[in-house]
Amino acid sequence: MSALVCRKTGRRYPVDQPIWKSDADGLLDLEFQPRFELDRIRTRLPTMWRYREALPIGRDEHIVSFGEGFTPLVPINWNGREVLLKLEYLFPSGSYKDRGASVLISRARELGVTQVVEDSSGNAGAAIAAYSARAGITCEVYVPESTSPAKLAQIAAYGATVRGVRGSREEAASAAWQAAQSLYYASHVWNPYFFHGTKTFAFEVVEQLGWRPPDVVVIPTGNGTLLYGAYLGFCELRDAGVIERLPRLIGVQAANCAPLCHAWQGGGASIAEIVATETVAEGIAIARPARAQQCLEAVRATGGWFVTVSEDEIVGALRAIHHRGIYCEPTSATALAALDKFEVSGAIVTPITGHGLKTAEKAGAAMSR
């Protein structure tokens, strides 16, 4: 049977309790046995819920969904190389965070939760707010006041309470942590169910490639909710015998805020405090990622690595991808900028993580500088 397992102490907790951390304040991972019945999957609607037996929700009537997922995988020529772009900005709330929100809020509903709290630089908050609205769950989101205005407006529009926090992303997170002492924390970082949503990214890529893994996946990384989710998904497919090997995962960070890259270069044993400065890639500006150790382990296990990209490189890649007809936010362009920094062969997949309409003002300003 499944259990929630503390990463600090190994203590196991039953899954029918609405908890999001252990008694030792440790991160929880979900122990869960997925199943993949390819013949059934093929007959289902093209949504992330087609992998139903691999998603940790007990009963169908608890599923909170807008029919999301199965985003297109589109080839482009990027400076002489073919790259497959997975159009993750085409989700109901405008980013891949809907994958995590759909599973997490479904599970919250299944557990009888009526009120959740979240903290976010924008997109996770919007996703949790949207799915909470659909589920009839009351939602409160702590955000740094510097968040793009369109993201704040979107969260409020879903009916969630927006709590602006003066200060950094970390200060917003600790305000939410405080509030979560008495509420269910629908955190895209702490709550393990979120990763069981983002893992469907890997399922879709593998199915879209004819049930074969790509060779390389290049992912913008702050807290690693897509990086680690993708790793989890590829591992589940490998352990079930659907694929034989894992793709290399390459985590991309903005040079102005790159704690995982620093730790990687230092051998990955410890996560040092870094001094972060502002970056146009607001979606991955995370100075202290709570699941850093897991991200480092995931990248190492796949034979991948971390890279940084400068502000100029991000803005250059953003301009170039816009000119190809893809209107994404600057954070998404980090992965494209990174592609120019290494030679790899084989099938390369890059997610386009967030919609440009959310950051039109900030991105416009950055590009005109």
Ligand SMILES: *Cc1c(COP(=O)(O)O)cnc(C)c1O
């Ligand atoms: C959340 C997000 C990412 C990845 O961020 P993590 O902190 O690693 O989860 C990338 N791009 C966009 C647009 C995002 O919203």
